[in-house]
Amino acid sequence: MPDATQQEIWWAVARSEEVTARKPLAVDIGEQPVVLWRDAQGTARALEDRCPHRRAPLSLGCIRDNGWIQCGYHGWMYEGETGRLKEIPNMKDQQKFPPVYRAQAFGVYEQGGMVRVCLDAKATAPTLHDDPLTYVGTAHVSLGHQEYLDALYDDPGLVIAIRGVSFTPYLMSELRNQDGLLVMERSCQWKGLHWPAPFSSDFPLTVLTQTHPVSGETKLTLRDGEMNDLLHAVIAPVPAARGVTAIRWRAALGVRHPGLRGAALRGLNPFSVRGTVDGARLRVTRPSASLHGEDLRNAMCAPELTSEAGPLTPVETVAA
Amino acid sequence: MLEVADRLSDNEALSGVAASTGSGGPAALNAINHWVPHNLVMRDAWFPLAHATGVGKKPVRRAIYSHPFFLWREDGVAVASEFHPNEKQSRASSPFTDARGRYPVMERYGYVWGWFGQPESADPVHLPSLPFLPPNGGLPGHMIGTVRFDCSAPISLENLIDLTHADFLHANITGDEKSESESIETFFDSESITMVRTCTGKSVAPVMKFFSGIKQPTQNIRQVIRIYLRSHCAIAYGRFTPGDDVPLFHPCVPETRDRTRLDYAMNTSHAGLLFRHVMPKASYMVSRQDSSMTSPQSPRYMRDTNRKDLHSRFDAPGQRYRMLMMDIANRQDAGDFAYRDDVSADCSDLIGLRKELFRY
Numbered sequence: 001m002p003d004a005t006q007q008e009i010w011w012a013v014a015r016s017e018e019v020t021a022r023k024p025l026a027v028d029i030g031e032q033p034v035v036l037w038r039d040a041q042g043t044a045r046a047l048e049d050r051c052p053h054r055r056a057p058l059s060l061g062c063i064r065d066n067g068w069i070q071c072g073y074h075g076w077m078y079e080g081e082t083g084r085l086k087e088i089p090n091m092k093d094q095q096k097f098p099p100v101y102r103a104q105a106f107g108v109y110e111q112g113g114m115v116r117v118c119l120d121a122k123a124t125a126p127t128l129h130d131d132p133l134t135y136v137g138t139a140h141v142s143l144g145h146q147e148y149l150d151a152l153y154d155d156p157g158l159v160i161a162i163r164g165v166s167f168t169p170y171l172m173s174e175l176r177n178q179d180g181l182l183v184m185e186r187s188c189q190w191k192g193l194h195w196p197a198p199f200s201s202d203f204p205l206t207v208l209t210q211t212h213p214v215s216g217e218t219k220l221t222l223r224d225g226e227m228n229d230l231l232h233a234v235i236a237p238v239p240a241a242r243g244v245t246a247i248r249w250r251a252a253l254g255v256r257h258p259g260l261r262g263a264a265l266r267g268l269n270p271f272s273v274r275g276t277v278d279g280a281r282l283r284v285t286r287p288s289a290s291l292h293g294e295d296l297r298n299a300m301c302a303p304e305l306t307s308e309a310g311p312l313t314p315v316e317t318v319a320a
Numbered sequence: 321m322l323e324v325a326d327r328l329s330d331n332e333a334l335s336g337v338a339a340s341t342g343s344g345g346p347a348a349l350n351a352i353n354h355w356v357p358h359n360l361v362m363r364d365a366w367f368p369l370a371h372a373t374g375v376g377k378k379p380v381r382r383a384i385y386s387h388p389f390f391l392w393r394e395d396g397v398a399v400a401s402e403f404h405p406n407e408k409q410s411r412a413s414s415p416f417t418d419a420r421g422r423y424p425v426m427e428r429y430g431y432v433w434g435w436f437g438q439p440e441s442a443d444p445v446h447l448p449s450l451p452f453l454p455p456n457g458g459l460p461g462h463m464i465g466t467v468r469f470d471c472s473a474p475i476s477l478e479n480l481i482d483l484t485h486a487d488f489l490h491a492n493i494t495g496d497e498k499s500e501s502e503s504i505e506t507f508f509d510s511e512s513i514t515m516v517r518t519c520t521g522k523s524v525a526p527v528m529k530f531f532s533g534i535k536q537p538t539q540n541i542r543q544v545i546r547i548y549l550r551s552h553c554a555i556a557y558g559r560f561t562p563g564d565d566v567p568l569f570h571p572c573v574p575e576t577r578d579r580t581r582l583d584y585a586m587n588t589s590h591a592g593l594l595f596r597h598v599m600p601k602a603s604y605m606v607s608r609q610d611s612s613m614t615s616p617q618s619p620r621y622m623r624d625t626n627r628k629d630l631h632s633r634f635d636a637p638g639q640r641y642r643m644l645m646m647d648i649a650n651r652q653d654a655g656d657f658a659y660r661d662d663v664s665a666d667c668s669d670l671i672g673l674r675k676e677l678f679r680y
């Protein structure tokens with residue numbers, strides 16, 4: 001499979017509230033460092049996190065009142081939309097710079113509480129209509145992007161947690177290609193005393209995941225037996241430097257499940273993404289859905305089919 | 321006037337360059353655009369390995385380009401060996417030492433200097449001139465110190481030769497960029513480069529406001545950076561009017577290709593009591609600020625790239641530094657280790673030293 005970071009993907013590299021006009025934010029897409037900030041109009045901007053003067057990270061600089069980013073080393077100032085150099089301190093006589101005087105600019109699209117960056121500045125932005133979900137978090141896991149997704153497919157408990165809920169190894173529906181997304185549904189149990197999963201006749205809950213085959217961005221829905229959506233989450237794993245995966249996530253509660261268990265789910269942090277992965281457990285986790293997923297992905301991402309998934313098209317709720 | 325290195329056609333394009341060595345052609349452009357400081361190895365030079373006070377009976381270990389230098393004193397005289405006295409000699413001595421594994425060594429200006437290169441070529445005449453340091457040493461302990469940089473030595477020196485960075489990185493110590501005028505001149509020969517930065521009506525350095533009692537809102541400054549290319553040694557001499565002189569010896573010893581050791585000496589003997597004690601210690605804060613930029617810079621220069629750095633007219637000295645370093649490296653690659661210019665000639669006039677303050 002080609003390097004995912006080279007494709008026309010709108011990576012969810014930050015949550016909206018992480019990008020401010022006070023301090024630049026350093027993120028990466030694979031080995032590509034990116035600096036994010038908000039300009040004077042509040043628009044999120046993304047440049048290569050490398051000053052073209054002497055290669056210092058622009059994220060160590062500051063944001064001027066007019067919305068330009070200023071390198072912290074020798075003070076060169078850049079405008080966010082095009083990356084063009086606007087000013088060199090103490091060179092007031094020279095305020096027009098040739099076009100090569102610019103930092104590399106990237107496309108930015110912000111929606112649903114996520115700031116997305118595409119390394120191809122000319123790529124057309126997607127149109128998404130997601131509500132920003134209220135519970136949020138950021139985690140960095142020392143696991144490669146695909147390994148991370150494979151763990152999510154094979155044993156979600158390795159990488160995420162839902163309050164009061166345990167994941168079982170049993171699927172209601174195995175991974176399949178549905179409208180360009182990798183979709184699966186896993187049976188879950190409420191935590192507490194009950195027959196162990198291998199001896200249970202029925203499970204009260206399922207987790208439905210819909211994953212973009214390349215970006216790995218996943219929508220997750222927890223449902224009870226009555227088909228009520230109890231919880232929604234968006235998990236956006238982005239390949240970062242040194243084989244780390246950066247995960248931004250947002251979650252919101254849905255319908256209230258009756259009784260104590262429903263109440264427990266509504267406590268603090270109903271959803272979380274783990275910051276560390278138990279290596280001993282991961283190592284012996286047998287591949288199951290992930291192997292199947294690889295085959296599906298290869299078929300879906302064969303050149304003539306790439307357009308089907310498209311640049312992160314909005315995920316419709318999949319009917320059961 | 322802006323300079324893009326790939327448009328540089330002759331020396332004129334580098335404004336402020338005062339002399340010419342005939343470089344400026346394709347080799348010079350390569351030096352600027354394909355600058356991989358980690359690959360440079362300068363031979364046949366004196367390197368300041370340690371403060372003289374740091375070398376006693378017990379060997380201390382230093383390195384030049386990963387070559388071991390053990391320093392100690394025998395009957396009070398400094399020696400430098402590639403072997404620790406307790407070390408079982410399991411390897412042959414290198415071409416840079418004599419049969420006993422000893423490097424040429426000398427003591428001057430309060431430093432123990434080791435010669436890295438052909439031992440027969442070692443000659444005190446190649447020792448850099450440092451006219452504001454007492455030749456026989458003896459500066460008090462509070463004027464000397466050690467800091468380390470997590471970068472290639474030439475990157476540390478490039479940092480120094482472009483002082484416009486001080487207005488941003490060290491504004492809390494040396495003052496911000498606001499000034500009425502700023503000019504930069506470059507002087508060089510084949511073994512050294514000197515940059516002179518003159519600013520008028522510049523915001524007063526906070527450190528002088530507090531510790532020298534400067535009441536005026538602005539001051540005129542004349543800062544000189546002089547680099548002895550092979551030895552990776554720099555002089556940073558600042559004259560502040562009103563204010564005190566700040567004469568700093570700033571050697572960047574290339575211990576390894578991506579780490580630099582700085583055993584500095586700041587001779588503030590002539591300054592007021594407070595400034596005399598405080599200013600040398602500012603090095604600790606200043607060096608961390610520099611390091612915040614040079615550490616992330618360094619890996620980005622470790623491999624050659626086709627992406628050219630951009631330059632402003634303030635970068636003329638930095639560009640020239642790259643060219644001169646590459647000139648020496650190319651000559652050394654061709655087997656020519658001779659000095660064409662004298663580094664030990666007194667540079668007092670060149671750096672504009674207030675000689676009355678430093679009579680030795």
Ligand code: FES
Pocket residue numbers: 051052053054055056071072073074075076
């Ligand atoms: S490295 Fe950014 S201004 Fe010099």
Ligand SMILES: [Fe+2]
Pocket residue numbers: 479480485486489490606610
């Ligand atoms: Fe500095």
